[in-house]
Amino acid sequence: MPELPEVEVVRRGLANWVAGRTVSGVEVLHPRAVRRQPAGAVDFTARLTGTTLGAAQRRGKYLWVPLSGTGEGFSLIGHLGMSGQLLVQDQAAPDEKHLRVRLRFSDGGRELRFVDQRTFGGLAVEEAEDGDPEGTPVSIAHIARDPLDPRFDDAAFAAALRARRTTVKRALLDQTLISGVGNIYADEALWRSRLHYDRPTATLTRPQALLLLANARDVMAAALAVGGTSFDSLYVNVNGESGYFSRDLDAYGREHEPCRRCGTALRRAAWMNRSSYFCPRCQRTPRVR
DNA sequence: AAATCAGCCTGCTCGC
DNA sequence: TGCGAGCAGGCTGATT
Incomplete structure (x- = not known):
């Protein structure tokens, strides 16, 4: 996808x-x-x-x-x-x-x-x-800029994220707040940031919000670099079977596999009619919802 | 106003 | 072998 x-x-x-x-x-x-x-x-x-x-x-x-x-x-x-x-x-x-x-x-x-x-x-x-x-x-005008856009405003994003009254993964997938992030890269950014998907956005510190953004940006940039190398110049397409699934994913699709940080088996949770992959040790469930 | 969620759509896999 | 259930899940539009 x-x-x-x-x-x-x-x-x-x-x-x-x-x-x-x-x-x-x-x-x-x-x-x-x-x-x-x-x-x-x-x-x-x-x-x-x-x-x-x-x-x-x-x-x-x-x-x-x-x-x-x-x-x-x-x-x-x-x-x-x-x-x-x-x-x-x-x-x-x-x-x-x-x-x-x-x-x-x-x-x-x-x-x-x-x-x-x-x-x-x-x-x-x-x-x-x-x-x-x-x-x-x-x-397209109502869609927020994406994190690879040079005019993306990091500070404004951090403030807007913390002002939301929702949970962090919902916010990442909200294209009017930040665009380009889908289920896969949301899980990757959360894993890198050691944040649980149900963490209330209002409880994030400013440094945590900025770190989450930096991780989302980094993981997408890294995927783009890999996508560039496997891009077949005969086609202007994304071919799901030709290399994009070999990306170095740390969380998405890795249920039961060991966390690359702590070795704990990753879990998959049903979430909003889709799946969330996370490390139950590195990404602790928030105590209060 | 902001947050939430049903519904859209087809192919594949799984269990019975 | 057939069949239904479950899953993949971004976005729109309606509702609360």
């Missing part, structure tokens, strides 16, 4: 392979893939056809590609959801089973395909938020 590092790999791929190319044709094979387009697939196709793609941008897990020419002022936005992939493919390559959207280009080169098994992801063409100098699309 793509989180910030995986989406960043895709962004780089888009910047390398589709920037500067003009869209000659659009095919929507599943309407759900463009459900965020208010006027539907026909409108999506019309707005995209004939435009030229710019350099891909990213905030958290969202991507957007500014359009020029007939699409000036608009962006193609994308979210991979749980299972989305953006692939640069030969036109002759057979359609993927879960191919949802196809973009062809006027140069006759490889096409861009949006493939998504579970259709939690999607594409849309959207205008920039009014007055935003960075051209952030409307539906």
Whole structure:
């Protein structure tokens, strides 16, 4: 499941392979893939056809590609959801089973395909938020900056985190507070910080909040570095089977395996319809809830 | 206003 | 072998 590092790999791929190319044709094979387009697939196709793609941008897990020419002022936005992939493919390559959207280009080169098994992801063409100098699309503007963004404000984050009346993992997954963090990197950052997922945010000290942020940033940067090395330049995709599961995870998916700090068997707890992996010794359960 | 959570979606694995 | 349950879980929108 793509989180910030995986989406960043895709962004780089888009910047390398589709920037500067003009869209000659659009095919929507599943309407759900463009459900965020208010006027539907026909409108999506019309707005995209004939435009030229710019350099891909990213905030958290969202991507957007500014359009020029007939699409000036608009962006193609994308979210991979749980299972989305953006692939640069030969036109002759057979359609993927879960191919949802196809973009062809006027140069006759490889096409861009949006493939998504579970259709939690999607594409849309959207205008920039009014007055935003960075051209952030409307539906992305409410998302907080991510920790790899140079303009992320560490001190403001620490203060906002401590002001919340919730628990720390919920806060990490709240994309309006900090973006890009998903279930995997949340568990990794908490393990590195020796914090239990149910720790009330209000009980964190400022140094603890800053340490948690630093750990989240570090683990995502380290994953991005690994993702870069295993990135297959033939594709602009995240391929779950080709190396991203070999990341050096310390917590996620390691139930019953020894903690790399203290040797205690890690546990998995059901949490919010998902799982939390933690060390019961290093990450003590908060006494008061 | 902030916090919470059902629902969306498909493929795979497991137990019976 | 078939079948249902459980699991993977980010985000939207509704509710409290």
